[in-house]
Amino acid sequence: MKLNSKGQVTIPAALRRRHGLVPGDEVQVVDAGDTLRIVRVCGAPTSGQEVVAQMKRTATTTRTTDELMELLRGE
Numbered sequence: 413m414k415l416n417s418k419g420q421v422t423i424p425a426a427l428r429r430r431h432g433l434v435p436g437d438e439v440q441v442v443d444a445g446d447t448l449r450i451v452r453v454c455g456a457p458t459s460g461q462e463v464v465a466q467m468k469r470t471a472t473t474t475r476t477t478d479e480l481m482e483l484l485r486g487e
Contacts, residue, residue, distance in 0.1 A: 423450070435459070 413421045423433065433439070433452065436459030442449040457465065473480070 436462075 413424075415421055428434070431452070438453040438456035440451050440453050442451050475483070
C-alpha cells in the first residue's frame with residue numbers, strides 16, 4: 413500500500429471483507445509504538461443506523477404503519 417498525498421491509504425477489498433468493514437464504518441488509527449493499527453470504533457452507529465435515526469427525527473405523520481401501508485397500496 414502507498415500513502416497518497418492526502419495521507420490516505422486504501423484497505424484492500426479482501427481485508428475489508430474478512431473483517432466486515434463496509435463504507436461508512438468508523439475506524440481509528442492507533443499509535444502502538446513502532447506500528448500503527450487500524451481499529452473499528454466500537455459503538456459507533458453504522459451508516460444505516462444514522463439514516464434511520466435521522467428519519468425518526470424528521471417524521472411528521474401521526475398515521476400508523478398500517479394506515480400508511482393502506483395508503484401506499486391504494487386499498
